[in-house]
Amino acid sequence: MSHVVARKTFFIDEDSHSIALEDSYDGRGNLWRAHAYPLVQAYDAKVMFQAPFITSDLTNGNVLVEALTNERKAPAYVWAQKAKLADFQVDAIAGVEPLGLPCAAGPSGALAGPMECGFAAKARCAAEPRRTRLQSR
Numbered sequence: 001m002s003h004v005v006a007r008k009t010f011f012i013d014e015d016s017h018s019i020a021l022e023d024s025y026d027g028r029g030n031l032w033r034a035h036a037y038p039l040v041q042a043y044d045a046k047v048m049f050q051a052p053f054i055t056s057d058l059t060n061g062n063v064l065v066e067a068l069t070n071e072r073k074a075p076a077y078v079w080a081q082k083a084k085l086a087d088f089q090v091d092a093i094a095g096v097e098p099l100g101l102p103c104a105a106g107p108s109g110a111l112a113g114p115m116e117c118g119f120a121a122k123a124r125c126a127a128e129p130r131r132t133r134l135q136s137r
Contacts, residue, residue: 018050053066
């Protein structure tokens with residue numbers, strides 16, 4: 001079986017036991033992508049987490065940075081939230097606001113994507129309050 005990434009090397013942080021760095025190699029054994037997962041210590045919540053996620057494609061020079069919090073209203077993360085099983089169902093994921101934070105919407109008012117709107121959601125997104133259910137084909 002052939003995979004896009006032939007081999008990966010993970011570098012584990014000794015304190016958090018989280019993957020801090022990752023190297024991805026192509027089928028010829030050349031280093032293709034380098035990934036960095038910076039660790040952030042939330043002292044008030046006594047938890048360490050990773051954000052943002054940085055991927056560098058060494059073949060074409062592209063860099064992808066995900067999970068930035070600089071444009072979110074403070075606080076960017078809310079800890080110790082109570083959740084129900086329904087918060088993790090498909091209907092809760094599509095077009096809703098994550099834990100009371102503003103939902104990202106494009107210029108047309110459409111949602112920018114599910115990642116911008118979060119997974120464990122509480123309230124409908126103000127930009128699109130009546131989003132329809134996901135339909136399977």
